[in-house]
Amino acid sequence: MSKSHAANRDPASIATLVSYADVDFSAHRMSDARNGYLQVLAAYPHNAHALHRMGLVCAYLNEMAEASVYLERALQAAPTSAELWEHAGLVAALKGEYAEAEAFYRHALHIAGSTATLHRNLADCLRQSGRLAEAKEHYEKAISIEPNLHYAILAVARISSELGETVNSASYLLRAWMLAPGSLRDGLDLITALVQAGREDEVNDVVELLSKRYANDAEALRFISGTLNENHRYADGLRLARRGLSIDLDNHFLFYNAARALWMCGRTRECFPYAMEAARLWPDNDGKSVQYFVSCVQLALGDFFEGWKRHKIFYTYQSIANHLVRPEFPEWNGEQVAGSxxxxxxxxxxxxxxxxxxxxxxxxxxxxxxxxxxxxxxxxxxxxxxxxxxxxxxxxxxxxxxxxxxxxxxxxxxxxxxxxxLPIAMPYIAATQERHEHWRTYIEATAARTACAKKRRVGFVWQGSPNTANDRFRSISLETLRPLFDLPSITWFSVQKGNGEEGSTVLADEFDVHTLGPLIEDFSDTLAILETLDLLITVDSSTAHLAGAAGLPVWVFQPAYSEWRWLVNRTDSPWYPSMRLFPQRELGQWDTVIEEVREALLEMSAEEVHADR
Structure with missing residues (x-):
């Protein structure tokens, strides 16, 4: 019997017609399925199954308004069908009507109880609405029903990352990865999450798997090496960037990734050819960042002529230009300035x-x-x-x-x-007499020279602004500095200002340490204090520049990464003749540097104290 000639109301014929339409639906022959269900509905307008399937056919054909109408009629015909309520929710969500979708899903849960798909779909809806914590809760309920539901596990991982729950994110990403090592993006996200969660040892296995899977894919190696650099895994980043370059010598990103890794490891001379090749290959209209990077490398290597000429690209960054004032009168381009x-x-x-x-x-x-x-x-x-x-x-x-x-x-x-x-002028700043006298009186009352003629006064700063790039490598914990504080014949003054300025107060019970940060109002105070001390020991910070500009003795803990202003392989600075640099050998490792500073302090303590400070 032909589908199109079924008797109008013969139940057997209608059942056969539904069966044919269902076969067409399952085979995704949606036009044929639509014709079949419409014939059923012509005979039985309230047939819940035909109305339901028509709603799904319309949704498949992206006819969302019609889909909603058919599903609404189906719900009137079969209001206790949890599946119908769930599908109505799916269509509402596809239309961006998340409040309605949520109501449909919750009604389906009320009828059917917890199912993995219902919790997952409700979670998707809540996630689209920006209600991440609630979405996470329902994904977790779906996972409790189906522990291997990869989609939900990955969703919880990504939401946890957005919520700042780094440990939870890493755990769920790793769980998803163990179920099914997924896409390149999943692997990169897992590396980031594990690093942020402090699970460095587990990163190695993921890196090894990715490097093997994409061993011959230069573009993938570009993304892997870049992610490793972003997560401070510079040795691996360099290794995989170089592997990528063995496949594709025209990939500017790979040259840049190799250069960045070498720069961060303090291997500036090795970095230079990679940086130059990245700049040569980079598209002209999209290479500002690499050009600026090259200028920093050139300056660090002492090539001031090329470095400063290229460095001006800094001002072409829109994000920079938007935050800078631009006076209306003429900008200087090297003209004679006498009399101007x-x-x-x-x-x-x-x-x-x-x-x-x-x-x-x-x-x-x-x-x-x-x-x-x-x-x-x-x-x-x-x-x-x-x-x-x-x-x-x-x-x-x-x-x-x-x-x-x-x-x-x-x-x-x-x-x-x-x-x-250089240094052009030195010193070029000084404290006012009033502030100098104020702080000289204060310091003398705190650590009088007459009380111990050989007692040194040393200032210290242990951290820079946490908002500065690479601050994690330049700032030092007070615990790391402890070997310095127990040296005899030194009175210590913390001139740390801002973030964490009171952190040094805990040292006062154990060492001769005084915390001045809360008393400091501005750089004028800090400068006046430094003028009364014998030495400043500091991380690479604004206080280091302050002491150097005033011609005052300053020792700087220099992290291993390259920094253009301190040049390469120097323990002095042409910018600041009174400055001494103590560079790291390996990024993140301060123990050797602390020991060198300790030895230098012992030598200094044996010298005569200048009574004028």
Missing amino acids: RFLYVLHQGFGDQIQFLRFAEWLHQQGATVDVLVDPPLAGVAASMTGVRTVYCYPSVPNGPYEYWSYMLRIPEYMNLRISM
Whole structure:
């Protein structure tokens, strides 16, 4: 009997027609299935099965409005069908109607009780609505019913990551990976999660599996090496970038990944050819970051001519330009400045601004009348400079008039700066007499020279801003510094300011340590304190620049990663003649450096103390 000629209301014929339509539906012949179900509904308009299937056929054909109508009619015909309520929820979710979808799913759960698919679908809906914690709860319920539900396990992992639950995210990602090592993205996410959770040992197995699976896929190796670099696994990142380059020597990302790994390991000279090749291969309209990176490598290697010329690309970053002031009068491009009024615009971190303040002196020496624009905490020290007429502070920008203005990083190129020209001016900042006397009196009352004529006064800073890139490698824990604090004949003064400034107070019961951070208002206070001390020992921080700019003795813990301003293989700095660098041999390993500083302190303690400090 032909489907199209079934008797209108003969139950047997209708059953046969439904059977044919179901076969077409299962085979995804949706046009044929639609015709069959419509014939059924012509005879039996309230047939719940035909209405249900018509809703699904319309959803399959992306006819969502019609799908909703048919499912609504089906629910009127069979209101106790949990499957119908669930499918109505799926269609509502596909339409972006998440509140309605949630109501449908919850009603289905009320009828059928917990099922893995219902909890999973409800979780999907909640996740789309941004209700991550609730979504996670229902995914976990689905997993409790079906422990190997890979989709839900992966979803919990990703939601946990979004919620900042790094340990939970790592556990679920690893669980999903053990069930079925998935896509490249899953592997990369797992590496990141394990590193963030502190489960470094388990990373090795994932890296090994990925490196074998994608051993001949240069593009995959690009992503793997990049992820390893982002997670500070530089040795593996370098190894896999080089493997990728053995397959594809035209892949600019792989050259860049290799260069970044070498840079972070302090292997600057090895880094340079990789960086240059990345810059050569990178598309012209998308290579700003690599060009800036190359400039940093060139500067670190002492090539100031090429480095500063390329460094100006920094100001073409839209994200940078959007946050910088741009005065309306002419920008300086290297013209003669004698007799001109010049606004020198400083920016970036406090340390950068202190380092580049010296060029205000150079501009003054060339005959310009110089005003500077700095962040408010630096106003006092900037005002101490003999070559500066007026100090202005963000967010105020002076109206002028000025003949020229310039950002700080543009000055070196146009003045044709060479290493031999440094330090330009020294010292170029000083504390006011009033603050100097205030802090000299305070320090003398705390650690009087007369009480112990050979007692040294040493300041220390153990961490920089946590918002700075690579701060995890430059900051040092107080516990790591303990071998220094028990040295005899030294009184220690913490000049740590800002984040964690009171952390050193716990040392006072055990060592001769005084915490000054809470008493410090700005850099002028810090500078006045440093002028009363014999030495500052610090991580690479703004306080290091402050002491160096004032010509005061400062020892700097230098992490192993490359840093353009400190150049390569030096323990001194042409920028700051009073500075001594103590570099790491291996990234993250401070023990040897601490021992070297301890030995240097013992040597210093044997020398005569200067009574004028």
